[in-house]
Amino acid sequence: METSPRRNNKQSIHKNPWFLGTVVCIFVVSVLLNIPIEKRRYGFTQSKLTTDYTGLLPERIDRIVKVGGRSELQKIVNEANEKRQHISIAGLQHSQGGHTYYKESIVLDMKTFNKILEIDKQQKIIKVETGATWEDVQEAIQPYGLALKVTQSQSIFTIGGSLSVNAHGRDIRFGPMAGTVREMTILTPTGEMKTVTKNDSEEWMKYIFGGYGLFGVILDVTLELTENDVYTIHTEELKTSEYEDYFSNLLSNDNTSMHYARVSVAPNSFLNEMYVIDYKNTGKKDHQTQLKKERGARIGKLALDIGRQGGGLENLFWENQKLLIKSLDGDEITRNNAMRGNSAFMEFTKPGRVEVLQEFFVPVEKFEEYIRDLKRFLPSNDKNDDFKIHNITVRYAAKDDYSYLNYAKEDMFGLVILIQHGLKEEEINNAKAIIQGWTDLTLKHGGGYYLPYYHYQTKEQFRKTYPSWERFHEEKLKRDPNGVFKNIFYDYYF
Numbered sequence: 112m113e114t115s116p117r118r119n120n121k122q123s124i125h126k127n128p129w130f131l132g133t134v135v136c137i138f139v140v141s142v143l144l145n146i147p148i149e150k151r152r153y154g155f156t157q158s159k160l161t162t163d164y165t166g167l168l169p170e171r172i173d174r175i176v177k178v179g180g181r182s183e184l185q186k187i188v189n190e191a192n193e194k195r196q197h198i199s200i201a202g203l204q205h206s207q208g209g210h211t212y213y214k215e216s217i218v219l220d221m222k223t224f225n226k227i228l229e230i231d232k233q234q235k236i237i238k239v240e241t242g243a244t245w246e247d248v249q250e251a252i253q254p255y256g257l258a259l260k261v262t263q264s265q266s267i268f269t270i271g272g273s274l275s276v277n278a279h280g281r282d283i284r285f286g287p288m289a290g291t292v293r294e295m296t297i298l299t300p301t302g303e304m305k306t307v308t309k310n311d312s313e314e315w316m317k318y319i320f321g322g323y324g325l326f327g328v329i330l331d332v333t334l335e336l337t338e339n340d341v342y343t344i345h346t347e348e349l350k351t352s353e354y355e356d357y358f359s360n361l362l363s364n365d366n367t368s369m370h371y372a373r374v375s376v377a378p379n380s381f382l383n384e385m386y387v388i389d390y391k392n393t394g395k396k397d398h399q400t401q402l403k404k405e406r407g408a409r410i411g412k413l414a415l416d417i418g419r420q421g422g423g424l425e426n427l428f429w430e431n432q433k434l435l436i437k438s439l440d441g442d443e444i445t446r447n448n449a450m451r452g453n454s455a456f457m458e459f460t461k462p463g464r465v466e467v468l469q470e471f472f473v474p475v476e477k478f479e480e481y482i483r484d485l486k487r488f489l490p491s492n493d494k495n496d497d498f499k500i501h502n503i504t505v506r507y508a509a510k511d512d513y514s515y516l517n518y519a520k521e522d523m524f525g526l527v528i529l530i531q532h533g534l535k536e537e538e539i540n541n542a543k544a545i546i547q548g549w550t551d552l553t554l555k556h557g558g559g560y561y562l563p564y565y566h567y568q569t570k571e572q573f574r575k576t577y578p579s580w581e582r583f584h585e586e587k588l589k590r591d592p593n594g595v596f597k598n599i600f601y602d603y604y605f
């Protein structure tokens with residue numbers, strides 16, 4: 112007698128769509144809120160070992176100097192030069208091959224050296240200290256309706272770090288980042304403070320850009336700016352075999368200012384499918400739109416984590432990415448916001464594994480045959496392999512005559528690869544072997560690889576990719592005879 116009303120009550124609860132909907136919503140929200148967005152632990156501590164973004168090269172340093180003023184810095188450099196101490200320079204340490212520290216070195220932490228010194232709206236230039244991030248610069252120039260000419264897809268890096276790797280990003284019109292620097296003040300290895308330009312007969316800039324902090328400290332730079340234009344986003348799905356033609360049309364059509372692309376690494380469409388994202392001029396300028404904040408990190412991470420499983424789930428991830436990209440088609444965005452990609456969703460902290468970046472460059476007109484060769488070299492399904500590829504994006508890197516250690520000896524496509532592998536010795540060796548094979552294949556097509564990342568490559572591959580290495584080295588010995596500026600990257604390759 113007592114049981115039937117309760118049963119009825121239960122049935123009616125289960126039949127109630129509002130109740131079920133609420134339960135599902137609570138479940139989904141609590142799953143999303145519980146996706147951890149923990150930050151990788153890297154950087155400096157005096158008691159423990161120092162590492163950079165991947166943590167692959169732990170090392171003990173002597174001390175960290177939080178850079179405050181120029182005369183203090185000059186004193187440190189002069190003293191190191193006299194006493195034959197080593198100095199390394201660190202921005203935000205997103206480089207991954209020990210570029211920012213060295214055994215028992217004094218590390219200059221540039222993050223505090225971040226003042227905006229001058230903005231000239233008429234001339235469209237900004238003078239800024241180099242520990243500032245691109246984000247800091249964007250915040251300062253956005254109210255004037257100004258924007259950067261060249262930066263990376265994210266704005267989280269320091270200016271000094273980006274110039275010292277000679278970074279590239281989504282802009283396809285303004286050439287290499289180095290070309291946007293009008294003037295800079297540097298502190299040389301022998302303690303001189305110098306203001307240099309591109310016409311300086313000693314060519315300091317050519318060694319400083321892409322110089323990985325080996326030719327001195329960049330104290331401030333005067334950067335050329337452009338207008339904060341408004342773009343419409345155009346997206347399109349392509350076959351990788353169609354990309355070369357697509358891009359050459361894009362480049363000769365003045366209407367598009369920025370561009371990047373993504374290539375499928377999902378088993379069903381591996382290196383066959385891609386999509387492009389173009390930023391087309393609308394003719395409008397913007398002074399009002401706020402700089403966008405990082406959004407959707409948890410959902411982004413959930414999606415990437417699904418892709419990280421490989422196999423069928425990677426197919427699902429790719430199909431979802433395509434839908435997401437398609438949904439952006441026709442949206443408007445400011446130039447400043449197009450240069451502020453999200454980054455938090457990429458954080459990866461699984462014990463015993465590491466996620467690293469590598470970037471390969473290939474001449475623009477070699478892309479199609481390069482991808483054809485790559486398809487034969489890489490397995491299309493890495494679900495059961497230790498070495499896994501999660502993502503390939505493509506950017507354009509225009510010919511660079513501004514630096515000696517240059518990766519773009521002609522117009523290149525840069526393929527940025529997100530890779531995961533284990534940390535056991537044999538797993539690292541396996542990753543090394545694959546990446547070295549991949550580098551040989553790239554060299555065969557007249558390409559090369561980028562230097563801010565972990566050095567899986569051999570010295571021989573470095574010398575082939577960067578034939579000016581010898582000149583770079585000779586100048587290093589001449590301009591820094593006591594080896595004041597040193598880092599693990601230099602020690603490995605030179």
Ligand SMILES: Cc1cc2nc3c(=O)[nH]c(=O)nc-3n(C[C@H](O)[C@H](O)[C@@H](O)COP(=O)(O)OP(=O)(O)OC[C@H]3O[C@@H](n4cnc5c(N)ncnc54)[C@H](O)[C@@H]3O)c2cc1C
Nearest residue numbers: 202203204205206268269271272273275278279323324329
């Ligand atoms: C998630 C992610 C995304 C990335 N995306 C891109 C991209 O889109 N395009 C691209 O080109 N690269 C990209 N990179 C590479 C990155 O741009 C470079 O590692 C660099 O720009 C990072 O800046 P940072 O402040 O972390 O420099 P750091 O890693 O701290 O330093 C890099 C180099 O610069 C030197 N240095 C730093 N400050 C100074 C200074 N004031 N004077 C002299 N030398 C100095 C250091 O000694 C070091 O050799 C990416 C890296 C990561 C991890």
